[in-house]
Amino acid sequence: MILVVLIAVVPAPERVSFSGNGVTLGGYLYRPEGKGPFPVVVFNHGSEKDAGTKPGQGEFYTSHGFVTFVPHRRGHDLSPGMHVNEKTAGMSKSDRDAAVVAELSAQADDVEAAVEYVKALPFVDKKRIFMTGCSYGGIMTVLVSERQLGIRAGVDFAGAAMSWKQSPLLQQRMREAVRKATFPLFFVQAQNDFDTSPTVVLSAEMEKAGKPYKEHIYPANGSTPREGHAFCNGGPNPPWGSDVLAFLLQH
Numbered sequence: 001m002i003l004v005v006l007i008a009v010v011p012a013p014e015r016v017s018f019s020g021n022g023v024t025l026g027g028y029l030y031r032p033e034g035k036g037p038f039p040v041v042v043f044n045h046g047s048e049k050d051a052g053t054k055p056g057q058g059e060f061y062t063s064h065g066f067v068t069f070v071p072h073r074r075g076h077d078l079s080p081g082m083h084v085n086e087k088t089a090g091m092s093k094s095d096r097d098a099a100v101v102a103e104l105s106a107q108a109d110d111v112e113a114a115v116e117y118v119k120a121l122p123f124v125d126k127k128r129i130f131m132t133g134c135s136y137g138g139i140m141t142v143l144v145s146e147r148q149l150g151i152r153a154g155v156d157f158a159g160a161a162m163s164w165k166q167s168p169l170l171q172q173r174m175r176e177a178v179r180k181a182t183f184p185l186f187f188v189q190a191q192n193d194f195d196t197s198p199t200v201v202l203s204a205e206m207e208k209a210g211k212p213y214k215e216h217i218y219p220a221n222g223s224t225p226r227e228g229h230a231f232c233n234g235g236p237n238p239p240w241g242s243d244v245l246a247f248l249l250q251h
Contacts, residue, residue, distance in 0.1 A: 019117075027078060027079075036067075042115060042130070044073075045072070115149050135157070142177050151183045153184045156198075187213070190221040192224070214247055
């Protein structure tokens with residue numbers, strides 16, 4: 001008997017450039033086979049300077065028929081600028097908190113430019129644009145939610161889980177954003193993440209504001225907070241996969 005092992009092949013991403021706020025930004029684009037038009041997921045990376053290609057995200061969403069775009073925000077990998085940690089080195093805590101929130105708000109402009117870029121691609125259905133993001137990328141998804149960009153729905157994986165208690169200013173900024181959200185948000189975390197307060201608090205804010213949302217705190221991922229924070233990692237069959245797909249397709 002011959003045993004046949006099927007191995008999922010991650011589609012090779014295309015390195016692309018796009019214009020954002022007077023500079024040229026970079027990123028990686030995954031595309032399913034076929035002519036489209038395809039729905040698209042814009043995936044916002046975290047705070048890591050070397051943002052990379054995010055093959056797990058590309059594999060998951062592209063295998064389900066989505067174009068997947070991983071834009072690199074200013075100061076990260078393919079895009080010019082100074083990383084936020086370099087900008088804020090040596091600052092006092094209060095000054096650093098204010099500078100980080102200002103920087104994240106500025107990076108939201110880069111994400112908006114990324115959305116406009118994918119809208120213009122001929123194989124993308126510009127009426128079916130979605131957004132997800134992990135950690136700082138989850139914060140990005142929340143901040144962008146208050147903008148009128150034609151996004152259908154977004155998923156915030158662990159946004160601010162590492163900085164929630166340390167930054168009341170960031171808490172305030174994110175609460176303001178979800179109260180003005182222009183698209184439904186799904187808040188996702190693992191139970192053993194650094195802090196699950198963002199999911200609880202931001203869901204409550206959307207509830208009070210009458211905004212459509214969903215929240216799910218999943219069982220622990222691994223045994224440490226760091227592993228819990230990495231719950232957003234994609235791949236062929238992540239624990240959150242069916243729930244996130246159902247949420248996106250619902251909208």
